[in-house]
Amino acid sequence: MSTTLTLDGFVRWLESFRARIDEQTAYLTELDSAIGDADHGSNMARGMAAVMTKVGESPAATADELFKTVGMTLVTSVGGASGPLYGTFFLRVGMAAGPVSECDAAALAAALRAGLEGVVARGKAEAGDKTMFDALSPALDAMDAAVAAGASLEEATAAARDAAATGRDATEPLVARKGRASYLGERSAGHLDPGATSTALLFEALAEVTAA
Amino acid sequence: MKKLINAPEAVLADALKGIEAAHADLRVDHAGRVIYRATPKDQGTVALVSGGGSGHEPLHGGFVGFGMLDAACAGEVFTSPTPDQMQAATKEVDRGAGVLHIVKNYTGDVMNFEMAAELAAMEASVDVKTIVVNDDVAVQDSLYTAGRRGVGLTVLLEKIVGAAAEQGRSLDDLVALSEKVNGEGRSMGMALTSCTVPAAGKPTFDLPDDQMEIGVGIHGEPGRHRVPLADAHHIAEQLVEPILADLDFGSSPTIVMLNGMGGTPLIELYLMYGEVAAILQKHGVTIARNLVGNYITSLDMAGCSVTVLRADDELLSLWDAPVETAGLRWGR
Numbered sequence: 315m316s317t318t319l320t321l322d323g324f325v326r327w328l329e330s331f332r333a334r335i336d337e338q339t340a341y342l343t344e345l346d347s348a349i350g351d352a353d354h355g356s357n358m359a360r361g362m363a364a365v366m367t368k369v370g371e372s373p374a375a376t377a378d379e380l381f382k383t384v385g386m387t388l389v390t391s392v393g394g395a396s397g398p399l400y401g402t403f404f405l406r407v408g409m410a411a412g413p414v415s416e417c418d419a420a421a422l423a424a425a426l427r428a429g430l431e432g433v434v435a436r437g438k439a440e441a442g443d444k445t446m447f448d449a450l451s452p453a454l455d456a457m458d459a460a461v462a463a464g465a466s467l468e469e470a471t472a473a474a475r476d477a478a479a480t481g482r483d484a485t486e487p488l489v490a491r492k493g494r495a496s497y498l499g500e501r502s503a504g505h506l507d508p509g510a511t512s513t514a515l516l517f518e519a520l521a522e523v524t525a526a
Numbered sequence: 527m528k529k530l531i532n533a534p535e536a537v538l539a540d541a542l543k544g545i546e547a548a549h550a551d552l553r554v555d556h557a558g559r560v561i562y563r564a565t566p567k568d569q570g571t572v573a574l575v576s577g578g579g580s581g582h583e584p585l586h587g588g589f590v591g592f593g594m595l596d597a598a599c600a601g602e603v604f605t606s607p608t609p610d611q612m613q614a615a616t617k618e619v620d621r622g623a624g625v626l627h628i629v630k631n632y633t634g635d636v637m638n639f640e641m642a643a644e645l646a647a648m649e650a651s652v653d654v655k656t657i658v659v660n661d662d663v664a665v666q667d668s669l670y671t672a673g674r675r676g677v678g679l680t681v682l683l684e685k686i687v688g689a690a691a692e693q694g695r696s697l698d699d700l701v702a703l704s705e706k707v708n709g710e711g712r713s714m715g716m717a718l719t720s721c722t723v724p725a726a727g728k729p730t731f732d733l734p735d736d737q738m739e740i741g742v743g744i745h746g747e748p749g750r751h752r753v754p755l756a757d758a759h760h761i762a763e764q765l766v767e768p769i770l771a772d773l774d775f776g777s778s779p780t781i782v783m784l785n786g787m788g789g790t791p792l793i794e795l796y797l798m799y800g801e802v803a804a805i806l807q808k809h810g811v812t813i814a815r816n817l818v819g820n821y822i823t824s825l826d827m828a829g830c831s832v833t834v835l836r837a838d839d840e841l842l843s844l845w846d847a848p849v850e851t852a853g854l855r856w857g858r
Binding site: 498 | 604605610632638723725731745747748
C-alpha cells in the first residue's frame, strides 16, 4: 500500500481493467443486446487490447504522455459512442495529471474529475440518463469526499469503487435518455446500462491496484 | 450462427477485399478502411464523405462513385468508424472546394464525426461542413432521446446532394440543399426478426413467430413497440400513417423508397410497395419516383422501411441525374 500511484501503477490499472473487460466481454455484449446494439463488450475488448499493445511498444515517461496514448488509441480503435467517450475521458485525465510520474489521492481524484468533465462535454449526459455518467460521477463524488476526510489512496479508491457499483446498479430501473438505448423508451428500464457496467470495472481495477 | 464468413473478427476486412475485387471503379484503403472512387472527381468540386457502421450494405460503400459519394468510411459491424478514418478520407478527397460530411443521427456516429471535424479544423486545411440526417418518425419524444435516427432518407440525400456536387455547386449550397432534403423526408421501419451480429453469434433479441417490432432503426435493436403480427396491408398502414401524421405532403410530387432490411425477399418488398403506394394514393400523395429493394439494411434482419420525400422540380431533376455506383446506377 502506498500513498501515491506511480506510472507503473497506472499501467497495472490499465492491465487490470483490460483483464476485467476480457473476462466480461460476453456479459457486456449481452447487456448491450438488451438495450443497444450488442457490441459494447467486443468494442471495449478490442480497444483495451490495442491500448496495452501501444503502451507496451512505447513506454511513457509521464502520466500525461501515457494517458494521451491511451485516449488516442481508444478513440482510433473502438468506434461507436464508447470510443469518443472513454477516449476523451483518458485524454482529459492525462491533461489534468500533467507531466508527472506519480499522483497522490487528491491529484488522482482531480485528474479523474477532469476526465468526467470531458465525458460530459462529449456526450452531454446528465445524472439519471442511464449512461456511464451514472457510475462515473458518484464514484468521483465518493472519492472527493474520502480525500477531503483524509482517507488514504487505498480507502479513497475503494470508496470510488463501491459508489461506481452502486451507481451501476441504480441504472437498472432507469429509462434511457441518451444513446441508442433511448430509442426504446420505457422498454429500456429493467436492464443495467452497459457503459455504467464497464465504468464500474474501471474503478474495481483502480481499487485493486492501490490495495496491492 | 450460420454465416458465410471466415471468422467473426475478420468480417469487415474480408468484405472490403470482396468489394475491391468486385468493383474496378472503387479503390479500397484496407488499413484505413475507407472506400474511394478509383478516379477522383475534378479539382474545384465539393467532395462528399459519409460512413457508419458496417452491416447496412450497400450503404455507404455501395454509394461511392459518380453522382454520389467520394468516400465512405467503414466501421465495424454496427459500430461507427473512428475520427482518424474520417479525417484521412476528408483530406484525401478534398479537391480544394471543401468536403461535406453526411452523418446519420446516431450518438456514436455524431461523436466520431465531431471529433474528426475538430481534428480537421486543427489542421485548418480543409473546409468541412456536416449534415446530420434525422428522418425516423418512430422516435417521437425527441427531448428525452438522442433525437430522431438517421435511416432511409440518407440514401435519397446522398443521391440528390451527390448529383448537385457533380454540377459544381458550392459547399454552402450543398449544405442548404442537404437541409432541405432532410426537412422534407420521413421514414418508418419494422422488423419481422432480429439480426445476428457476427461477433455476438446469436440474434440481438428474440421475436416470437406471432409478433413484430414497429419503429426499428437499422441496428437490430428492438423498436418502439412490439405488436401482434399483421397482414401486409395492415403493416403498411402502421408504417405510412405515422409518416403522414408527421409531415403534410400536400399535392407535391414525392420520391418513395420501400427498403428491405436485408433478410426479406424482393417479392415481399414489391408486395409491400404495392400496399404502401395504394395507401399513399388514397391519402392524395403523388408518387413521382420510387425505389424498391435493399438499400440500407440491418444484416439479416427481415422487415422493411418506408421513406417518403416531398420533392420539387429541383429535387426530381437531381434524382434523375446520372449516377454510377455499385448500389444505384442509371442515366449514364
